[in-house]
Amino acid sequence: MPVQVRGEVVSVRRAGQYFVLTVTAPGVAEITRPGHFAAFAIGDLESSSLILRRAFSIYGVQSRGIYGGTMDVVVADSGPGTHWLTQRRRGDSLDVVAPLGRPFSLPREPVSCVLVGGGYGSAPLFMLAEQLRARGCRVDMLLGAATEEKLFGVLEGKRIASMVTITTEDGSLGEAGRVTDLLPSVMAKANAEVVYGCGPMGMLAAIAGIAGERGAYSQCAVEEAMACGIGVCMTCVLPVIGDDGVTRMVRSCVEGPVFRGERVRWDEVGTIPADTYGAPAGDHR
Amino acid sequence: MTRAVVRYDTGDAPPPKVDMSTTLAWFAMPSPVLTASGCAASGRELDQFFDISAMGAMVTKSIMLDARSGRATPRMAETPSGMLNSIGLQGPGIHDFIEHDLAWLRERGVRTVVSIAGSTTQEYEDLAKILRQHEGIDAIEVNISCPNVADRGQVFACRADTASGVVASVRRSTDPSVPVLVKLSPDVTDIATIAVACDRAGADGLTLINTTLGMVIDTDTMRPALAGVTGGLSGPAIRPIAVRCVWQVRQALPDIPILGVGGIRTGRDALEFILAGAHAVSVGTVVFHDPSAPMRVHAELAVELAARGFSRVSDAISYAHRPEDADLSSDAEDDELNPPEWV
Ligand SMILES: Cc1cc2nc3c(=O)[nH]c(=O)nc-3n(C[C@H](O)[C@H](O)[C@H](O)COP(=O)(O)OP(=O)(O)OC[C@H]3O[C@@H](n4cnc5c(N)ncnc54)[C@H](O)[C@@H]3O)c2cc1C
Ligand SMILES: Cc1cc2nc3c(=O)[nH]c(=O)nc-3n(C[C@H](O)[C@H](O)[C@H](O)COP(=O)(O)O)c2cc1C
Ligand code: FES
Numbered sequence: 277m278p279v280q281v282r283g284e285v286v287s288v289r290r291a292g293q294y295f296v297l298t299v300t301a302p303g304v305a306e307i308t309r310p311g312h313f314a315a316f317a318i319g320d321l322e323s324s325s326l327i328l329r330r331a332f333s334i335y336g337v338q339s340r341g342i343y344g345g346t347m348d349v350v351v352a353d354s355g356p357g358t359h360w361l362t363q364r365r366r367g368d369s370l371d372v373v374a375p376l377g378r379p380f381s382l383p384r385e386p387v388s389c390v391l392v393g394g395g396y397g398s399a400p401l402f403m404l405a406e407q408l409r410a411r412g413c414r415v416d417m418l419l420g421a422a423t424e425e426k427l428f429g430v431l432e433g434k435r436i437a438s439m440v441t442i443t444t445e446d447g448s449l450g451e452a453g454r455v456t457d458l459l460p461s462v463m464a465k466a467n468a469e470v471v472y473g474c475g476p477m478g479m480l481a482a483i484a485g486i487a488g489e490r491g492a493y494s495q496c497a498v499e500e501a502m503a504c505g506i507g508v509c510m511t512c513v514l515p516v517i518g519d520d521g522v523t524r525m526v527r528s529c530v531e532g533p534v535f536r537g538e539r540v541r542w543d544e545v546g547t548i549p550a551d552t553y554g555a556p557a558g559d560h561r
Numbered sequence: 562m563t564r565a566v567v568r569y570d571t572g573d574a575p576p577p578k579v580d581m582s583t584t585l586a587w588f589a590m591p592s593p594v595l596t597a598s599g600c601a602a603s604g605r606e607l608d609q610f611f612d613i614s615a616m617g618a619m620v621t622k623s624i625m626l627d628a629r630s631g632r633a634t635p636r637m638a639e640t641p642s643g644m645l646n647s648i649g650l651q652g653p654g655i656h657d658f659i660e661h662d663l664a665w666l667r668e669r670g671v672r673t674v675v676s677i678a679g680s681t682t683q684e685y686e687d688l689a690k691i692l693r694q695h696e697g698i699d700a701i702e703v704n705i706s707c708p709n710v711a712d713r714g715q716v717f718a719c720r721a722d723t724a725s726g727v728v729a730s731v732r733r734s735t736d737p738s739v740p741v742l743v744k745l746s747p748d749v750t751d752i753a754t755i756a757v758a759c760d761r762a763g764a765d766g767l768t769l770i771n772t773t774l775g776m777v778i779d780t781d782t783m784r785p786a787l788a789g790v791t792g793g794l795s796g797p798a799i800r801p802i803a804v805r806c807v808w809q810v811r812q813a814l815p816d817i818p819i820l821g822v823g824g825i826r827t828g829r830d831a832l833e834f835i836l837a838g839a840h841a842v843s844v845g846t847v848v849f850h851d852p853s854a855p856m857r858v859h860a861e862l863a864v865e866l867a868a869r870g871f872s873r874v875s876d877a878i879s880y881a882h883r884p885e886d887a888d889l890s891s892d893a894e895d896d897e898l899n900p901p902e903w904v
Contacts, residue, residue, distance in 0.1 A: 504849040554628035
């Protein structure tokens with residue numbers, strides 16, 4: 277169950293092109309699981325002109341220490357809201373709602389897992405890797421980005437994972453190309469039964485496809501534009517096939533952001549597929 | 562120091578002693594602060610952040626007869642102090658709503674205003690008849706900002722005749738003990754004309770206002786930002802429009818109960834609506850910013866009222882309409898000097 281807390285910025289530090297923001301969030305650490313996200317209010321609750329919260333995957337949590345419970349997120353400065361967050365200083369206060377969404381599910385058996393992160397999409401994968409390792413799973417990581425500067429957590433990955441494979445589109449670090457080019461070989465080497473992914477929609481679609489072809493199970497964390505993050509507004513929907521085989525427009529903030537790869541109708545994200553529950557007859561733009 | 566946000570917190574000072582009870586027609590509430598339709602789903606999610614049974618009432622997402630998938634995404638775009646939405650009334654249909662949502666609200670003891678929407682006058686009437694068979698409904702809010710299939714998709718709310726047609730049939734078909742509120746659109750030439758028509762057709766109260774139509778072009782793609790092209794603008798950006806609508810309707814209809822909604826973010830904002838003529842207010846989009854906003858606004862409103870010498874919220878209703886010379890009178894705080902007598 278999420279809580280709304282007034283947190284205090286502990287630090288904002290640079291990591292490549294990103295910023296790691298650490299904020300106190302009493303009561304959040306204990307209930308956070310890998311794949312959960314947090315939503316931050318931008319500016320003052322009484323006067324800000326940016327009235328929608330910004331969502332970030334939770335990168336790490338500490339339940340104890342001199343600050344009490346804290347939480348870390350990785351922020352890419354990509355607009356006015358994220359820019360404001362990167363400009364926070366130690367001691368500034370932040371209104372936080374967390375943990376939100378449905379986290380990654382963990383396998384019961386100690387199976388081999390590949391964790392794929394695109395850009396800052398690797399943020400939730402380190403906590404996940406630790407928990408998988410604690411269950412005896414083999415963990416391999418595949419991290420990719422457009423450039424070296426846009427990779428996040430390479431060193432940390434090397435510390436946690438059995439093997440880390442890096443790709444950059446410009447070849448500035450690791451192999452030149454995309455994570456999905458290397459995923460089949462990484463899966464084969466690790467004999468992987470489960471693939472976890474977090475990153476852009478196109479990457480997730482490809483991961484789900486590759487995992488499916490190889491009979492592996494995939495879990496993908498999506499990033500849809502969200503107005504509320506708590507399930508009340510219906511803006512963050514995408515077409516997902518339910519247990520009953522019926523496609524519904526489901527809220528990615530409460531029923532996601534993590535979905536089973538084969539359940540999302542990736543090619544039709546942004547549309548209402550004609551056979552969706554409640555779809556208007558003949559109008560499925 | 563950090564601390565969890567304590568619900569109902571009014572700071573360190575004891576909460577001021579202001580009678581916050583109000584009514585919408587004959588529906589009595591201990592607080593004048595409600596949620597807004599479509600901004601609080603059916604209550605379960607917000608109940609994680611504060612005790613929703615303490616609010617004035619929960620206004621549920623507009624429900625239609627059948628399940629609806631809603632529109633394609635993107636469904637929203639942020640705008641200065643507001644947002645555009647084009648959800649397309651996604652919902653499970655009335656029967657599922659009654660079975661799951663209404664039942665839950667009732668069990669949870671939440672005062673509930675059920676919002677209904679239709680694409681024909683008949684559909685509104687059918688919804689009213691179905692709801693008549695169920696308990697736990699304190700009021701019905703009729704969302705008439707919906708395209709009328711019989712009128713080339715023009716919304717019911719934009720013409721006096723189509724609006725009053727829906728109102729009359731819903732009022733006729735609804736349990737007489739349940740007040741019917743009609744929610745108007747600001748996108749009309751003269752909102753008072755529509756309000757008067759709804760009043761004559763039997764509306765027990767009015768909700769003012771729904772979103773106002775807007776549009777954003779994405780300058781990267783150089784196409785409309787929303788899949789639905791246009792969307793409803795909401796949030797603090799529209800507050801002055803909403804206050805103006807409440808004011809104009811109060812001038813035209815001195816006695817009609819009004820639920821004010823549009824951009825309310827603080828207790829001060831809520832007070833503005835009440836002074837303009839609202840009996841109660843709904844907090845909509847701001848819930849996305851601050852999920853505990855309804856309780857915060859309630860607490861702040863009590864402080865604002867106390868600071869102005871009001872001991873009851875009901876004394877502040879329509880107070881901005883008092884005559885020019887009322888402030889000169891020595892006993893300006895006497896009850897009989899308060900509107901609606903003045904308007
Ligand atoms: C579940 C989830 C997890 C995320 N995790 C991270 C993370 O770990 N690190 C990180 O840097 N970013 C993350 N994002 C994306 C981040 O929320 C957006 O980059 C941010 O909202 C942009 O805000 P802005 O004001 O800087 O940009 P603007 O582009 O000006 O934002 C305008 C509006 O669009 C929305 N928006 C814009 N881009 C996105 C986007 N990519 N996803 C969702 N909404 C968007 C904003 O919330 C805002 O309402 C995540 C998004 C989601 C939904
Ligand atoms: C995402 C969203 C969905 C909405 N859905 C409905 C709805 O289903 N029925 C309705 O009558 N109004 C709906 N509204 C309008 C609100 O109830 C309210 O009238 C309007 O947003 C103005 O108030 P606000 O500025 O406080 O949000 C919706 C508004 C938003 C932002
Ligand atoms: S963001 Fe509002 S329902 Fe998901």
